[in-house]
Amino acid sequence: MDTHKKAMKCLNDYTIILRPDDNGTYVAYIPAIKGCHAWGETPEEAKSELNHVFAMISEEYREEGKNLPDDVEITVSYAS
Secondary structure, three states, X not given: OOOOOOOOOOHHHOOOEEEEOOOOOEEEEOOOOOOOEEEEOOHXXXXXXXXXXXXXXXXXXXXXXOOOOOOOOOOOOOOO
């Protein structure tokens, strides 16, 4: 076992995008982690669900002996 392995990242290590969805719900996701997204009736519910999804994905990475990816830098731009 590699004793120099990086410490497992937590949700706070990532940029979380939270936005309204087309159907009146909200979606929360982590762009750096494929498949790490969740929906909710409110922004708070979407973020709460994202915690569960992140925990499951983190466990999968740990079981496979892989480190979670690094966060990505997000640039926000608006169409004019």
